[in-house]
Amino acid sequence: MAMTQFRARALLLTPAGLWYAALLLLPLAVVLIFSFGERSAIGGYAPGFTLEQYANLPARFAAFRNTMTLAPLGTVASLLIAYPLAYFLAVRVSPKWKTMLLVLVIVPFWTSILIRSYAWIFLLGGKGIPALLAQIGLDDVRLLNTPFAVLVGIVYGYLPLMVFPIYVALEKLDKRLLEAAADLGTPPWRAFLQITLPLSMPGVLTGSMLVFILLMGEFLIPAILGGGKVFFVGNALVDLFLQSRNWAFGSAVAVALVVIMLITVALYTRAVKRFGASRDDVGLM
Template sequence: MRPSLRTSLFLAPATAWLLCMLVLPLVVVLVFSFGTRGAAGGYVPALSLENYANLGARWAAFQNTLVLAPLGTLTCLIIAWPLAYFLAIKADPRWRTLLLILVIVPFWTSILIRSYAWIQILGGNGLPSLIAELGMGKPRLINTPFAVMVGIVYGYLPLMVFPIYVALEKLDKKLLEASSDLGSPPFRTFLQVSLPLSLSGVATGSMLVFILLMGEFLIPQILGGGKVFFVGNALVDLFLQSRNWPFGAAVAATLVLVMLVTVTLYLRAMKRLSGGRDDVALM
């Protein structure tokens, strides 16, 4: 059997799976986006650009998503990198496994339950009451972008920690010692040694968190209280409540396009920072 034919046979099952489970649903969504809403909802075949022309009606959802998703990703990165560095470089090997388990412990509980727990913490009888007792007023924390950001960081932080931890675990500690012996201060060692060698983990973790946040709807729904809408919330409303499937498909197609462009530009930037390495986003 020719090598090319053998390779094609090996790839055929995976290719068929991707076509049926990934490409075909996207094609269906794209076709629906050019249709019109029926009298009782649903989809009526047509060839119209009206749904794309009305995207401005959901601009608030796009705006919240395009602001809070990158901001949440950046916040997770800022918190996760020192934590991953401590776990990979500084932590006692005898306790490392236990510490890693503690990082993923929140994942053992449904995100729904964890989000409701934050309602109690950020609600009127939680942190605001404590702040009021300290004589600093009683701020409103729940049903705000701040509450959504707290839920995002709490829910997605482990997805950022582990890729960075895996990248830093491969780091040769002798490089850090050599940098210190040559007189480099810790911050310069971070910029010239630790950060460049962990870019693969940073890229992977950032993509995991960012892509999931772009489609997030549960955390904004619960902690935003219907006042902080993401595109995911708009899609739930369009498909399940107003049953405007063509408009929902147009919103979904636009979201996919925005994610595709953003991720492509991000990977190119990371590849440039890593000196042209093709494996910058691979673990």
């Protein structure tokens, strides 16, 4: 009986396992192998075994610095905007308006991120917000092709991905806990800190990790709103693989990015367990 169950599970998991191996593990293995090679005389990859590519990683320090600075800032900024919005949608809005407002949050995803980013070029360019600021005496304000412009594009582009996990967590919140806290004389701000926020942390962590991981590989927004002056690791990879054709060094940069991702996921898992324990404690209260 046990052998039959094992075979059934293996049969069900085999297609997904082969798909996972072919589309994730195999490309990662190729990139890892390339990272220990060399650039050939005509570009591309030449077989070899050297750590020279990893030793040259500081040459792309600016790209890693920008990514590790703006990705967390973009995640935090998205969270600060998304949480009040998700709370309003989940707790304060009546059911008859909730669906329409949720659709409005999704609507930007119906348009290409490329078009939306180009719209911000006009808004942040000389004839947009800087022109309005000039009318009130703030001249020579430069917004486009700056880290601020990239941060604005990041928050605008990834905000829905932060809103929905938090909304789902808040939607599942047992309102009776808040009613009991109010009956016991707990102030609303303390009930939020002790009940609502801890119980919504799984959504906060999921949304934050989802946005952060995608931002680590972001290419389009820095390329358009950064104007070639604010490079992410994604921009560095495009340059190394498609322009300079240094596949070995590009692979080393990609491996370093994957390592950072793995460390982030490990910290994320640890945080989920910690807040899960806190959630259980709140539930026991």
